[in-house]
Amino acid sequence: MRFMLVVKASKDSEAGVLPSPELVAAMTKYNEELAKAGVLIAADGLHPSSGAIRISYPEPGGKPQVVDGPFAETKEIIAGYTLIEVKSREEAVEWALRMPDPHGFGEGEIELRQVFDFADITPDAELQAREAAVRARLGRGN
Structure with missing residues (x-):
């Protein structure tokens, strides 16, 4: 099972403030x-x-808007992500709880989302x- 840990943006990340050296080391x-766990x-x-x-499709069959x-x-924007492959939802939650505060100021927010396997989308x-x-050409099996 693949999961994405979606790091939500903050005012600082949107202002281009880079993480502290301590946060970079922790991440x-x-x-x-x-990586050591193989996930x-x-x-x-x-x-x-x-x-x-941002590209949107305001009407079916219509021209995309840019x-x-x-x-x-800010809370709707993504500042980063981590993609993992684990055996269960519980394991994904355990890994997400171990992630350092992604902004380092008590403002971090992580959203954990399961990634669809293509077989789940179409029979x-x-x-x-x-x-x-296509995935084999990219070196990915999922």
Whole structure:
């Protein structure tokens, strides 16, 4: 089972304030523990939404709309993520609880979301095979 630990943005992360050296060290240690346990797939921080682009589809079949950041609602914005593969939801929660406060000022918020396996999305064997081929080219089995 794959889970994404979604780190919500804060006013500081949206202002481009970089984490303290102590927080960087704590996050590095956490990522090393995930890797050593064999559950880490990816972990990255994201630039502020001031450099982001949002693409929306306001009407079915309509032309997409492009809006440049920044975006107003900080609690709706993602500042980073960690992607893990574990045996259970409980294990994912345990790992999420071990993550240091992602902003280091008591403002951190992590949302834990299970990632769909492609087979959960469609029973179509041909589409599953095509998706598996794409993932194999990327070096990922899920």
